[in-house]
Amino acid sequence: MWRITTRSEKPLADKHENLAQKQLWPTQLMRNVTAEQGDEIAGVTTGYSGVFFEQGGWVNPPQLVNAMLSAANSVNPFKSVFNCDIKQLKKTDSGWFLLTNDEQLGPFSDVIICAGEHSDAFEQTKALPIVGVRGQVSHIEASEQSRKLKTVLCHKGYFTPAYLDHHCMGATFEKNTKSRQVTALDNQLNQEQLLSFYQQSEFASTLGNITSAKAAVRCTFIDHLPMAGQWCEQSDYIMAFANLRLGKRYQYEQLNKPQQGLHIFTGFGARALCSAPLSAEHLVSCLNNEPRPLSERVSQAIHPARFIVRDLIRNKI
Incomplete structure (x- = not known):
């Protein structure tokens, strides 16, 4: 392999x-x-x-994926569902549901979107600048x-x-x-x-x-960095961090997180084998409140909100 x-x-x-x-x-x-x-x-x-x-x-990519799934399943058994076209993500009080044309999967406490160039196919993520x-x-x-x-x-x-x-x-x-x-x-x-x-x-x-x-x-993405982290709506970031337009010394509002439990993991380009494993470990560490393998600077550099924050600082939004 x-x-x-x-x-x-x-x-x-x-x-x-x-x-x-x-x-x-x-x-x-x-x-x-x-x-x-x-x-x-x-x-x-x-x-x-x-x-x-x-x-x-x-x-050999297929053999690598199969080996990784087998290794993970030997540690913590799970169910894999393939050839399943997810049409919609729905958040309820009991968790997240994944909807196809025929069935509903869930509920799940967390959903990680790692669909490559199709990661913007959902209503929640259609603004992704892929x-x-x-x-x-x-x-x-x-x-x-x-x-x-x-x-x-x-x-x-x-x-x-x-x-x-x-x-x-x-x-x-x-x-x-x-x-x-x-x-x-x-x-x-x-x-x-x-x-x-x-x-x-x-x-x-x-x-x-x-x-x-x-x-x-x-x-x-345009900055050639991957994206890994909690997803939030642009409108919520604008409301919470509007004072970024004025400078760093101003107070910020509490960030509303209506999409709590929804995460993005994509944008790894042509060298995913180099950066995806470490980024995955970082994302899982965040979910489990464990020490993170990436510095705060790198974590912010690959965060899904980075483009929103930059545009606020530059008064573009």
């Missing part, structure tokens, strides 16, 4: 080369490698020097030479070692869309991007055909 590997990040400009030479990071985390060292690590000839992430890896960034990855047939690859190669995109006799390469970026339609053009762009970096490498020039592809949408 999780294959420990190396990873080479190709310097794309002189500034990256200069940064690499300064060695500002622990060598246990990453280290510079020459072209010869990189080729030995990768198992194929790339012709590039680079940065080597010895503890890096790549993962920015969708579509991406497509392509699966291409391995060759005798490419099967020798032992590490993920990162350039402007990435190229993984063979799995089921195919490599995964990508990914494209298309802003302001939620379309998941696979296109032949994006397959072409992924292959052209790979060849533009490794045009002198035999492993790249001997690859087979692209046989399949997947497209998905990265959920982001």
Whole structure:
């Protein structure tokens, strides 16, 4: 499921080369490698020097999710419901209910919305300023030479070692869309991007055909930070913190929380495996009144109310 590997990040400009030479990071985390060292690590000839992430890896997402669910269920058994289209969230005196076209699930003391680019699909969250960034990855047939690859190669995109006799390469970026339609053009762009970096490498020039592809949408926000925390209505924040327009020395009103128990967990973009686990631990710690793993500054930076607070300070609302 999780294959420990190396990873080479190709310097794309002189500034990256200069940064690499300064060695500002622990060598246990990453280290510079020459072209010869990189080729030995990768198992194929790339012709590039680079940065080597010895503890890096790549993962099979479905297997990872299943393993996490299994591990969590072994500690505290729970029921999983899939293929269930939640149409509405309803708050009552007894708790939260999730409504589909056919049934009502609940009540629940807390509901966490982690629906990616669809997190704004509910009446309570329709004001979420989500920015969708579509991406497509392509699966291409391995060759005798490419099967020798032992590490993920990162350039402007990435190229993984063979799995089921195919490599995964990508990914494209298309802003302001939620379309998941696979296109032949994006397959072409992924292959052209790979060849533009490794045009002198035999492993790249001997690859087979692209046989399949997947497209998905990265959920982001304009400040490129995720969102994790208690959800509140903009009108309630404006009422409670109206004096933010006047400065920090003024008193604030008590914040009304009609959506108590409703939380947002989304906006992790293309690197959710790096930030989502820690953010999840932070959110659960808040729910259980436990010590939080994030500082107050970071907690505020990813809070769902951050855009409202900024607009109040800047007198935009």
